[in-house]
Amino acid sequence: MLFDMDGTLVDSEKLWDVALRELAEEYGGTLSTAARLAMIGSSMAASMRILHDDLGQPWRDPEISAAWIDRRILELFRTGLRWRPGALALLRAVRDARIPTALVTSSGRQLVEVALDTLGRDSFDVVVCGDEVDAAKPHPEPYLTAARLLGVPIGRCVAIEDSPAGVTSALTAGAAVLAVPAEVPVPAADGVHQRESLTAVDLEVLAALLGAPR
Known part of the structure; x- marks a missing residue:
């Protein structure tokens, strides 16, 4: 099984929603619904590429963004799963x-x-x-x-x-x-x-x- x-x-997808939208705001943008839906089921690396492209910031380092998400989602998982x-x-x-x-x-x-x-x-x-x-x-x-x-x-x-x-x-x-x-x-x-x-x-x-x- x-x-x-x-x-x-x-x-938990709702918790990922929170973290991803907060990161988009941290970068001065707004994550689109289409981009968020495209991330579901994808790897972290792929999700960060989608986020950066959606914000028009493809130059951002996906590892730095992933580390930010990791820290935030850990907080959310501990309290809201x-x-x-x-x-x-x-x-x-x-x-x-x-x-x-x-x-x-x-x-x-x-x-x-x-x-x-x-x-x-x-x-x-x-x-x-x-x-x-x-x-x-x-x-x-x-x-x-x-x-x-x-x-x-x-x-x-x-x-x-x-x-x-x-x-x-x-x-x-x-x-x-x-x-x-x-x-x-x-x-x-x-x-x-x-x-x-x-x-x-x-x-x-x-x-x-x-x-x-x-």
């Missing part, structure tokens, strides 16, 4: 069934360590962070890495995602994909099953996904 984090397990509907119950059901489970996120390790205080450090057998792979989502490497570390063929894994970039990553890797869109729509595609939330998703639903053609 492969879980995305931001927007899938926890309602909330579960997405149905996510906690599903995660508990998966763990109670002793299903090998991985967290596969574009967020960096430092931030994930804070999030694990909410998610539970024993909730996952494997944690794959965005700064620990050579290629981030939408590349398939994060999900392929998680399956390899779990010792489970990727074709026997279900990935739960909320963003187009994450869905592309999981689908290209070869996993069965359940999309639960949060902030942006996920286009319909072969092999991608959609639900409005995780509240009605249980182990039977997950098992059915592995049996469905894709």
Whole structure:
């Protein structure tokens, strides 16, 4: 079982909204809605390039901007992290069934360590962070890495995602994909099953996904 984090397990995209818009203001501009939506599911490096281009400041150093965001989002994660509907119950059901489970996120390790205080450090057998792979989502490497570390063929894994970039990553890797869109729509595609939330998703639903053609 492969879980995305931001927007899938926890309602953290709103916290990213705060940090990104504050940084844009720090730079004397305003982040556009289109640019913010384009960042969802992307790596930090890609997000900083989008932000700089959106502000008309492509000369800015993405590492300096990323460090600013890291500091602010850490503060926000410590005080405002909330579960997405149905996510906690599903995660508990998966763990109670002793299903090998991985967290596969574009967020960096430092931030994930804070999030694990909410998610539970024993909730996952494997944690794959965005700064620990050579290629981030939408590349398939994060999900392929998680399956390899779990010792489970990727074709026997279900990935739960909320963003187009994450869905592309999981689908290209070869996993069965359940999309639960949060902030942006996920286009319909072969092999991608959609639900409005995780509240009605249980182990039977997950098992059915592995049996469905894709």
